[in-house]
Amino acid sequence: MGLGRGVKVSCTVNGHKQVADGVWEGESLLYVLRERFGLYGSKNACEQGECGSCSVYLDGTLVCACLVLGGQANGRSVVTIEGLEGAKVQQAYVEAGAVQCGFCTPGLVVATHDLLHRVPHPSEAQIREALAGNVCRCTGYAKIIDAVNLAAGRL
Amino acid sequence: MEFFQPATWSEALAMKAAHPEAMPIVGGTDVMVELNLDHRRPEAIIDLTRISELTQWGTDDGLLRIGAGVTYSQLINELGDRLPGLAIASRTVGSPQIRNRGTVGGNLGTASPAGDAHPPLLASDSQVELASTSGVRRLAVGEFFTGPKRNAMRKDELIAAFLVEPARGPQQFSKVGTRNAMVIAVCSFALAIDLERRRVGSGIGSAGPTPLRAIEAEEFIQGELDWENRARPSDATLRRFGELVAAAAKPIDDVRGTATYRRHALAVMARRCLEWAWAAA
C-alpha cells in the first residue's frame, strides 16, 4: 500500500490461487489477467467498457475486466473464458458461423453464458439487450443471435 | 499513486480526511476509463467496494435509504416496484456489464448533466447523504449539482447514500440517443406523479449545465390534472406541459445534438411521459 511500490493482487482465477506483486495502483484487472497471469483469452480492445471483449465473471457477476481496478479483485474469484464451462456455448458459436476473426468471441461467449444462466430461453429482444455491450465488427450479429438460440436449445 | 482499501465506513472516512485528494472508486465505470485513457492520475485511490453498508438499502422514517454502492442491476431487481422511474432509467444505462458495476453513488460523484439517475432523483425530491469524520449532512439533490461535472461534496466527504420516498403514483423516464443501449443521453426526462399529495415532479437530463427541474411545468400541470376522475388531459394541456418543460431547459449545441433539437425532443418526451404515466394512474 506504499508510495509507488505497487500493490499485491491476490485472487482466485479459474479456481486457482493467483498472486501478482508490484502491480501498478491504477492497473486494470484486464491488464493483470493478460500481462501478469498470461491469460490472453480476455481481449483488450477499447479499455473503456464499450466493446465487451474483456468480459469475465467477478464473484459470479458479468463485468468488463478493463473497468475493474486490479486491487479491487483482491480476495475475489474471477472466471475468464479459459476457465468457463462454456464448451456448449462455444460449440454453438462455431456451428452457427458466428465466429469470423474471433476477436469478440471470448467476450460474447462469457456474456452468452451469463444470459443463458439467468434466462434459459431468451427472446430475440432479450438476446439483443443482453449482448448490447459486446461489439462485433465482422458478423453483423445475425449469426450471433442464431448461436445463442442454438446454445439455448442445448443447455 | 497510493491505493487504500478500507474495510469499514469509519476507516474510509478517516482515510478521506487524511487524504482529501484521494479519488474514491466503486464500480469504476467512470474512474477506470479515466485511468486507462490516461486522462487522470490521482495521487491516491480509495476503493470503497469492501464496505458492505454501501451496497445495502433499507427504510429510514418512511424514506428508502439506499447505499451509494448499490448497483443499477440491484436497483432494477430489488427496488423496481418501489422506484419505477429510477428503475426505468437504470435499465437504459450502458450494458449488463456496466449496470452490474455502475452505481448511483458514482453517477452522483461524476455529476455529469447526462447522468441517467439524476432526472428521476430530481423528480422524486431525493436527498443525498454526505459523510465525513466531522458528521453527516443531507442535501436536496437539486442543491447537490453545482455545475457540469461539479457537485457540492467537500474534499473530506464521501457519498454515503441517497434517500427517496417510495413511489406514490406512476413514474416515467424517457431518453433520446442514437441506439437503444450504450448511449449517453442526448437529452432525457423523468416524471413522478404523487397521487396522494397531488403533486408532479420533473427532471431534465443532458440539457443544461446541471440536471434541472421544470418548476413552471410542474405547477401548471398540477393545476390542470383531473385528480378526482383521472380523465385524460386535453391535447392542448399536454402540449403546453411539453412547451414549459422545453422552456425550462438550458441546452447547448454539442457533439451529441443541437440545443434546438434538445428542446424539441424534451417537449415530445415530456408530453409522452405525462400521457403514459397518467394513463397508469
Ligand SMILES: Cc1cc2nc3c(=O)[nH]c(=O)nc-3n(C[C@H](O)[C@H](O)[C@H](O)COP(=O)(O)OP(=O)(O)OC[C@H]3O[C@@H](n4cnc5c(N)ncnc54)[C@H](O)[C@@H]3O)c2cc1C
Ligand atoms: C460503456 C459505458 C456506458 C455508460 N453508460 C451510461 C449511461 O447510459 N448512463 C449514465 O448515466 N452513465 C453511463 N456510464 C457512466 C457510468 O457508468 C455511471 O456514471 C455510473 O453511475 C458510475 O458509477 P460507478 O460506481 O462505476 O462510479 P466510479 O467510476 O467508481 O466513480 C465515479 C465518480 O464518483 C466518485 N465516487 C463514486 N462513489 C463515491 C462515493 N461513495 N463517495 C464519493 N465519491 C464517489 C468517484 O471518485 C468518481 O469521481 C457509462 C459508462 C461506460 C463505461
Ligand code: FES
Ligand atoms: S476492453 Fe473492456 S470493454 Fe472493451
Ligand code: FES
Ligand atoms: S468475429 Fe470479428 S469482431 Fe466479431
